[in-house]
Amino acid sequence: MKEICIIKLGADGDVLRTLPLAKAIRNKNKDSRITWITKGDIKSLIDNLDYIDYVENIPYSTKKVFDELYNFDIEPAALDLAVLINADKKYGFYSEGEYPSAFNPGAEYYLNTMFDDELKKKNKKTYQEMMFMAAELPYKDEGYEIILGVKEREKADKFIQENNLERKKIVGIHMGAGSRWPSKAWHKERLIEFIEILKNKGYDIILFGGPNEKEKHEEISYELNRMGIEICRNKPDNSKREFASLVSICDWIVCSDSFSLHVSLGLRKKTVALFFVTSPAEVEGYGTLTKISSPMLKDFFPEKSDEYNEELVKSISASEVASVLLGHKT
Numbered sequence: 001m002k003e004i005c006i007i008k009l010g011a012d013g014d015v016l017r018t019l020p021l022a023k024a025i026r027n028k029n030k031d032s033r034i035t036w037i038t039k040g041d042i043k044s045l046i047d048n049l050d051y052i053d054y055v056e057n058i059p060y061s062t063k064k065v066f067d068e069l070y071n072f073d074i075e076p077a078a079l080d081l082a083v084l085i086n087a088d089k090k091y092g093f094y095s096e097g098e099y100p101s102a103f104n105p106g107a108e109y110y111l112n113t114m115f116d117d118e119l120k121k122k123n124k125k126t127y128q129e130m131m132f133m134a135a136e137l138p139y140k141d142e143g144y145e146i147i148l149g150v151k152e153r154e155k156a157d158k159f160i161q162e163n164n165l166e167r168k169k170i171v172g173i174h175m176g177a178g179s180r181w182p183s184k185a186w187h188k189e190r191l192i193e194f195i196e197i198l199k200n201k202g203y204d205i206i207l208f209g210g211p212n213e214k215e216k217h218e219e220i221s222y223e224l225n226r227m228g229i230e231i232c233r234n235k236p237d238n239s240k241r242e243f244a245s246l247v248s249i250c251d252w253i254v255c256s257d258s259f260s261l262h263v264s265l266g267l268r269k270k271t272v273a274l275f276f277v278t279s280p281a282e283v284e285g286y287g288t289l290t291k292i293s294s295p296m297l298k299d300f301f302p303e304k305s306d307e308y309n310e311e312l313v314k315s316i317s318a319s320e321v322a323s324v325l326l327g328h329k330t
Contacts (some may be wrong), residue, residue, distance in 0.1 A: 002032040005085060007071040007092075009058065009078045012042045012240065013262035017284070018072050019046065019144035020128055024137050025070065026051040035066075037081065041240045045263075048147055062086070072131050074100040074114065092134050107134035120302045126284040143286050146266035152245035160249055163232045165204045171325065172250035174208035174260035175274075182308035183277050183300065185256045186316065188220050193318035194254070196229060201326060205231040206246060208260060210238075252325055257283065265289060272324050274316055277305040290324050292316055 004025060008018045015038055022034055035054040036046065047055040058077060062084045069087035071078055071094065079095035082103075090103040093111065102108045110130040113120045125133075132139040160167065173195070177185035186194075195205055209217050214236045224231060234246050244263050247253060253264035253271045257278045264271040271289045273280075277300050280291040294315045300307065 002029050002067045003065070004029060004032050004034045005064075005066040005069045005087060006034060006036045006052075007069070007078050007081055007085075008036070008073050009039045009075050010073045011259070012040070013259040014073075014127075015042045016045065016144065016146070016259075016262040016266055017127055018131060019049070019266075020142035021070065021072060021131055021135055021137075022049070023051045023144070024132070024140075024142055025068075025135065028137065029068075035064075039077075044239065044241050045146055045244060048149075070135055071103075072134060074111070091136060102134075104134070104136060106136040109133055117302050120279070121298075123279065124281045127282045128284045130282075141284075141286075144266055145268070146244055146263060148241070148245055148248060152241055153248070155242065156245040156249045159232075159246060163204075165206075165232070165249075166202075167249070168251050169202060170204045170206060170250045170252075171198055172206045172208055172247055172253045172255075172260075172264075174253070174255045174258065176208075176210065176213060176256060176258040176260065178212070181277050181305055183305075183312050184258070185276075185313065186274055187310065187313040188216060188223075190314055190316065190318050192220060192223055192227075194321055195224060195231060196227065197318055197322040198325070199229050199231075203325075206250060207231050207233045208243070208246070208255075209234070209236055211236045254321060254325075261289075272321060274321070276312055276315070277301050292321060292324070 006022055008015050026034060033053045035056060036052050037056050037060050039058050043055050043057055046052060066087040069085055069090045071082035071092035074093050079093055079100055082094040092103055092107050093100050094103055100111060102111050113123050129139050175185040175191060207217055217233060247263050248267050250269060253260060253269050255261045256274055261273050265286055268288055273289060273291055275291060275293045275297060280293050294312060296312045296315045300312060
């Protein structure tokens with residue numbers, strides 16, 4: 001039996017959108033065992049998939065010998081681990097000195113987009129296409145799914161009952177942005193305008209966020225309360241599975257280019273994603289995603305992606321986003 005190792009640490013959303021690689025690798029190698037190495041709570045969303053046999057968090061012992069290793073991550077810890085693990089064949093990325101390098105020719109294109117701004121701008125390949133190139137596998141638009149258990153579904157049903165929500169009229173909103181991309185999330189004024197439009201049309205709102213959004217969400221809730229508008233919020237310390245269970249009850253998800261986007265796609269939800277400083281071309285939509293790009297994106301992507309600009313995060317109007325939802329039957 002062939003032993004295969006996949007390394008993907010990275011951001012949680014990146015871990016989810018790399019899952020199609022594991023499925024394709026398993027399909028190519030029917031008689032195999034796949035070990036996926038990752039980190040943190042994202043393990044809970046992938047350890048029940050039938051095409052991945054073992055999910056391990058770092059730190060990981062490098063004693064086991066593999067037939068093939070695929071590293072789809074350029075995070076330093078992943079690059080170093082790819083060097084240390086013993087495997088007959090290696091694909092993807094490793095550390096050479098202090099810099100990421102490619103094990104194989106197919107991995108070079110993605111690596112070049114990371115360090116060549118002009119290529120990054122011109123690139124029209126999705127992240128998945130580039131990772132399939134790195135694995136030297138044909139890309140067939142393979143998707144992925146998040147599988148929830150009875151426990152999560154019961155919690156989601158309880159949330160609906162406790163908050164008197166109307167099924168098929170629920171919109172989840174998550175505008176997360178890490179410190180690396182401070183202009184990744186919609187401005188709170190536009191968000192409040194958007195919520196007001198939807199509430200006037202009879203929709204229920206769940207405002208999603210983690211610990212980083214807690215203070216901002218308190219401000220938004222205060223403003224909405226002053227306007228007489230009620231919304232629901234998830235708990236900032238939700239586990240990844242709890243977060244996904246609440247996404248599963250939404251008819252629509254409106255989000256930034258973040259973890260919630262990839263959870264929503266994994267649950268096959270109708271999704272609207274706003275792009276301010278990241279590439280919409282790199283996001284595979286699987287037929288359920290509507291992308292809205294800021295008219296100012298080309299002025300900031302990728303050279304100024306790490307800057308905050310208030311005009312930029314206000315540059316997508318609430319009415320434009322609302323028109324996508326209101327133009328569809330729900």
